[in-house]
Amino acid sequence: MARPHIEPFCDRDVHFKNMLLPGFGRDMGFKMLSLDTDSGACSMTVQFGGGYKQAPGFSWSEMEMMVVEGELRVGDRSVRKGHYFFVPAGYAMPAISSEQGALVLMMYNTAEPSHVEATEHHPQCQLNLYHDVDSYMDIPWAVGNVTKPSVASGCLIKLLNYNPISHAMTFLYCMTPNFYQDNISYHDCAEESYHLWGTSWMMQFGDLPTGGYFWRPAYINHGAFASEFGCIALGRTDSKLFNHFHYNPWSTPVQNRERSGARLYQRDPLLYRWAVSKDHNHPHGPEDFETTMPRRGEGFDQAGARVSDGKQHSHWHGHHHHDHGHHHD
């Protein structure tokens, strides 16, 4: 049943295990951070040993990767710490190697880790989703108010990936020294974080140091927040992030979810009533007509259907037609 609540966990407390799944190169060690028990999706700290080599190929799963330490050769490019990759399922990456070794985060989002040797992308791959960036050098820090209500000043972010459908996000965040925020938060989504450097504190879980990690299902209280000397971390959410702030340390996830429903009712009463009053609870959600409506398709007579050259606005013709009993000059 999905990924369990893993919080707090520090990967420095466990040893690397050898990755023995087929397709990966030798001398690849991993520490499991969290694993979806159904799909095999997981997040791992990975150590590529000096001289590591991996053939070109793709994964059956969407994958995200962040270089934490060291240097990787990816095709004909060298990438260093802070480099982030978003790799859609079926996207054939070039050969990957590391001369001196590298520490990376690898996150498989939709299935277990896999590597199929290939130099061509899988036919179902959504190629346009691929992107990578040197997040340390090429993106400036921005204030953390990507959502309202927002975090206190002193918590900054760099957005690395955004899913326009689910609103899932991957981002770097940092807390300045002496950061604090006195509220308790929960979200309607799962949240994940890995501390690249530094320590932060949360009132429920205590200190999270370098190498610290959490995978937190929705509706679980966390905060107040503080960081005495600052920290930098990679964060992810699996859908829209909304900060439900409050100051009751004893509320439970069930109560928090109930409160989210109450707030939805207060904010969008018509939608709420429609959603709960009839049998709309299809397991995949209500129908989105944009994904199901009939479309013209390739065989449609596009030219025959046109009524203009595509630049015309026939409603812009300089005067109004209206009947009010007099004539314009």
Add this chain to the structure above:
Amino acid sequence: MSFKNLFIEHQRSAEEQAWIDEEIAEQEARFSKIEKEMQDLAPQRDTWYHEFLDRVSTIGFNMDGDDKLVIKPEDLPVKPEGHRDRVVWKHGADGD
């Protein structure tokens, strides 16, 4: 966990299933260890909770960003009778 992104159908091999099963077993052990450690932290956490309530009723509660609201002492929540301190919830609101 649902990023709701592309999944390409494929056959999971017996080797891959065995790997997953082993990781699930280790994750169960890891979860139990964390749960115990967080239970042991309960007395310290109780102090942190009360310090927090003191702060939000003195210097304020962060409503939105740096906007703060000082909570009247009479409006502070009361610990429910018989409450067992718990912060680790295996599957959140969906129960264990």
